[in-house]
Amino acid sequence: MYRPTVITRMSKNKITIDQLRLACRHVGEMQKQGVTENLAIRTLELFANIYAKLSMGGRPSPDHVSHYTLWSREARRLKKKKSNGKPKDMFRVEHGTPRRAFARMVLDLYNKDRLNEKVMLKIVEDHWRVAVVTLKEDQRLNKIARSTVFPTPEERWAKAGIRF
Numbered sequence: 001m002y003r004p005t006v007i008t009r010m011s012k013n014k015i016t017i018d019q020l021r022l023a024c025r026h027v028g029e030m031q032k033q034g035v036t037e038n039l040a041i042r043t044l045e046l047f048a049n050i051y052a053k054l055s056m057g058g059r060p061s062p063d064h065v066s067h068y069t070l071w072s073r074e075a076r077r078l079k080k081k082k083s084n085g086k087p088k089d090m091f092r093v094e095h096g097t098p099r100r101a102f103a104r105m106v107l108d109l110y111n112k113d114r115l116n117e118k119v120m121l122k123i124v125e126d127h128w129r130v131a132v133v134t135l136k137e138d139q140r141l142n143k144i145a146r147s148t149v150f151p152t153p154e155e156r157w158a159k160a161g162i163r164f
């Protein structure tokens with residue numbers, strides 16, 4: 001089973017449950033004023049992703065391939081073959097559960113008044129995985145619908161033919 005790493009040092013940018021709740025409330029308030037979900041949910045996406053990253057022992061900085069250890073087989077082969085290449089020209093950081101879908105899960109918990117530390121850590125454990133994939137693998141993911149949510153990230157990657 002996938003277990004979060006315990007953080008031993010507190011980041012200044014650690015997102016709290018109260019801040020997640022505030023971001024969720026913000027989504028609803030923005031939508032009531034006519035803002036599309038696409039714009040209204042962006043802060044929540046960022047907050048939920050940082051919360052998950054820090055819960056898993058990561059850093060709050062923007063995603064980069066060097067931050068992650070889960071690389072697809074194709075990505076590892078390509079990295080060995082073209083060790084001098086620029087990562088942005090060869091790889092993508094891939095969220096096994098798309099960030100928008102993950103934010104919607106958090107919003108759903110908030111709307112059901114179930115957003116708390118225990119439940120949040122459970123959805124991080126069950127749904128938040130990040131891998132490095134090649135551009136070709138990323139294109140295959142796009143074909144199965146970028147925002148499609150599968151029961152687990154591993155099932156989504158398997159559907160796109162990505163092996164680890």
